[in-house]
Amino acid sequence: MLAYFPTEQLYYLRVHDIIPAAITLPVLGKTVALNMRKLVQASSRFYLAYIFLEFFRLKEQSGLLHAKQRALGEANANSTERVEIKNSWKAHKLAAAYNALRLPGALHWYVVLCGSQFVLSFLFALHGFYVVRGALDPNAKPPKASLNRQAVIVRRCFFLSFYKFRTLAVTAS
Numbered sequence: 001m002l003a004y005f006p007t008e009q010l011y012y013l014r015v016h017d018i019i020p021a022a023i024t025l026p027v028l029g030k031t032v033a034l035n036m037r038k039l040v041q042a043s044s045r046f047y048l049a050y051i052f053l054e055f056f057r058l059k060e061q062s063g064l065l066h067a068k069q070r071a072l073g074e075a076n077a078n079s080t081e082r083v084e085i086k087n088s089w090k091a092h093k094l095a096a097a098y099n100a101l102r103l104p105g106a107l108h109w110y111v112v113l114c115g116s117q118f119v120l121s122f123l124f125a126l127h128g129f130y131v132v133r134g135a136l137d138p139n140a141k142p143p144k145a146s147l148n149r150q151a152v153i154v155r156r157c158f159f160l161s162f163y164k165f166r167t168l169a170v171t172a173s
Contacts, residue, residue: 006120
């Protein structure tokens with residue numbers, strides 16, 4: 001995320017002509033050209049790397065939850081500890097669903113191919129369903145910083161679809 005957010009924001013600022021096409025770095029005294037295509041590719045690659053790292057974190061968390069559940073099964077655990085483990089499993093499954101549903105979109109942006117927009121839209125709608133489901137569940141803990149990532153994904157999805165339709169309209173006329 002430390003590499004994804006700056007490149008995503010630079011891309012957004014460059015697309016909307018808020019910053020110029022070339023900026024001078026005051027410390028180095030060099031002028032750096034901001035190529036929009038390279039920025040969006042770098043941003044997508046960093047995001048895809050983050051998703052894979054999140055899968056590894058979820059695998060480790062799953063192992064810890066299994067160990068905790070085994071320890072509770074052997075010992076006399078009260079009902080609040082069992083409910084806490086159950087809620088932790090719910091949150092873990094929800095985080096796994098978030099991550100699994102973000103993966104096709106990230107792969108789509110990484111490869112920069114024109115796949116089926118219907119399939120991609122369906123997966124984003126399913127992802128939105130899980131976000132709402134997680135938000136409405138009072139016992140499930142949401143994944144860390146999921147709302148911030150969701151805002152970036154939704155903004156990017158709407159911007160890219162608007163840009164695509166605007167480009168098609170200009171070329172058609």
